[in-house]
Amino acid sequence: MIATIPVLLLGIWVEESAIERETAMVSEKHLLLAQNLTGALDRYAQDTQAVFDFLTATAETQAPSDAAVALARKIGFLHFCLVEPTGQIRVGWPIVGSSSKSSSKSLSRPLMSVLLKEIGPATRFSNVMADDTGRPTIFLSRRLPSGKIAVASLDLSFIRQSQKEVTFGRGGHAAVVDKAGNVIAHPRDDWQATIKNVAKVKPVSRMMEGKTGVTTFLAPAVNKTMITGYATVSSTGWGVMVPQPMSELQARADQVRQMVIGIIIVGLVAAALISWALAGLLVRPVEAAARAAMDIA
Numbered sequence: 001m002i003a004t005i006p007v008l009l010l011g012i013w014v015e016e017s018a019i020e021r022e023t024a025m026v027s028e029k030h031l032l033l034a035q036n037l038t039g040a041l042d043r044y045a046q047d048t049q050a051v052f053d054f055l056t057a058t059a060e061t062q063a064p065s066d067a068a069v070a071l072a073r074k075i076g077f078l079h080f081c082l083v084e085p086t087g088q089i090r091v092g093w094p095i096v097g098s099s100s101k102s103s104s105k106s107l108s109r110p111l112m113s114v115l116l117k118e119i120g121p122a123t124r125f126s127n128v129m130a131d132d133t134g135r136p137t138i139f140l141s142r143r144l145p146s147g148k149i150a151v152a153s154l155d156l157s158f159i160r161q162s163q164k165e166v167t168f169g170r171g172g173h174a175a176v177v178d179k180a181g182n183v184i185a186h187p188r189d190d191w192q193a194t195i196k197n198v199a200k201v202k203p204v205s206r207m208m209e210g211k212t213g214v215t216t217f218l219a220p221a222v223n224k225t226m227i228t229g230y231a232t233v234s235s236t237g238w239g240v241m242v243p244q245p246m247s248e249l250q251a252r253a254d255q256v257r258q259m260v261i262g263i264i265i266v267g268l269v270a271a272a273l274i275s276w277a278l279a280g281l282l283v284r285p286v287e288a289a290a291r292a293a294m295d296i297a
Contacts, residue, residue, distance in 0.1 A: 007267040011260045023227065026244060027214040030229030033166060033242045035212070037174060038231040040162060045235045048154060049123050051075045052140045056123075056150040059091055069095060076155040078137070082148045087112040090148060096155075111139075119143050125236045127178040128156070128195055136195050138184075160185040160192070171222065172244035177204055179237030188221055203230040207239030219243060 051072055055064060059082050064072070072080065072095045082091040111132065119141055126139040131153055138154045159176055163185035166174035176185040181199025183191045190196075198204050202217040212231040219226045228243035 007264055007271070011264040014260045026227055027229065030227065030242045030244065031212070031214050031231070032229070033174070034229040034231040034240050037162060037166060037176075037242070038233045038238075038240045041159065041176070041238060041240065042233045042235050044158060044162075045125065045233060045238075048075050048077075049125075049140065049235075051077070052080075052123055052142070052150070052152050055080050055093075055152065056142055056144065059093075059150060060144070060146065060148070064093055069093070072152075076158050078153040078155050080150070080152040082144070082150055083112070084148060085112075119149065121145075127180045128182050128184050130195065136184075136192065138178075156184060156192075166242060169244055169248050171224070171248060172242070174240060174242045177207065177239045177241075179208060179239070181205070181208055181239075184238065186221070191221070203228050203241045203243075204239060206230065207232050207241065208237075210237075216246065217243075219245075 055068065055072060055077075058064065058068070059080070064080075077095045079095055080093045081089045083089050111129075121143055123140055123142045126141065128136050128138050131137040131139075136156060138156065140150075140152045140154060142150045144150060163174045163176050164187075166172075173187050174185075175183070175187070177183055177198060181197050181201075181204050183196045183198060186192055186196070188196075198220070199208060201220065203215050206213065206215070207230050210232050214227065214229050216225060216227045218224070222245070225246045226243035227246055228241045230239060230241040232239050
């Protein structure tokens with residue numbers, strides 16, 4: 001009993017604390033991953049805005065140089081134009097081949113109504129939305145002193161590639177949403193194509209409030225309970241979360257539990273064998289004395 005009780009108590013404590021330790025380790029790692037990805041996206045957004053401002057500064061006076069077009073293409077722009085508040089395009093520069101060139105001489109009314117909301121002299125990133133061809137796009141816009149509006153469409157390839165590079169375990173991944181909770185980058189291609197809104201998901205709603213942290217939630221994409229670190233891109237309001245199924249943490253905790261059970265069994269067997277041996281050493285002299293007494297009697 002002296003040998004068994006400490007072993008059992010130690011085993012129970014290790015088993016109960018295994019999931020807590022796994023959760024603590026994952027929380028720190030996932031939050032760090034989310035913050036690193038938001039840092040990269042923040043730097044990308046600043047570079048994108050700088051190129052857009054450069055194009056805007058020269059748009060009314062001259063055509064872009066080959067170097068400017070190459071820079072805009074590398075950063076991910078598809079098209080740049082100056083439009084009237086009515087939507088009429090006055091200057092249009094296709095950045096990526098002729099396919100990115102608008103098929104009409106004006107932007108659609110729904111697109112203009114979105115871009116005109118709260119537009120000012122400062123560059124503004126729109127939420128992800130469908131362009132005139134139905135492709136998910138982010139638009140940069142800015143009102144010029146002349147009254148015209150500078151508009152550029154931004155490809156999402158860099159953001160989505162950055163999201164794809166964060167993968168671990170069997171279900172760990174990253175996801176990026178805009179400040180309205182619309183999916184920009186996600187492992188589910190259909191959610192990307194349809195611009196799925198996930199604003200009601202707990203970590204997304206917290207990111208929309210500008211918060212950073214760790215939480216658990218029920219992921220609608222896989223209908224599993226997940227633990228995630230989440231953070232916000234300060235320059236654009238985009239949210240980044242790095243979730244992982246809680247079942248993977250439980251599986252690792254189960255491995256610890258199995259190991260602990262094995263140690264307990266080995267400890268009990270060892271304690272029983274040692275106790276049996278010690279009992280024999282103690283009993284044999286007493287048995288000999290009893291036999292001698294009986295012989296004398």
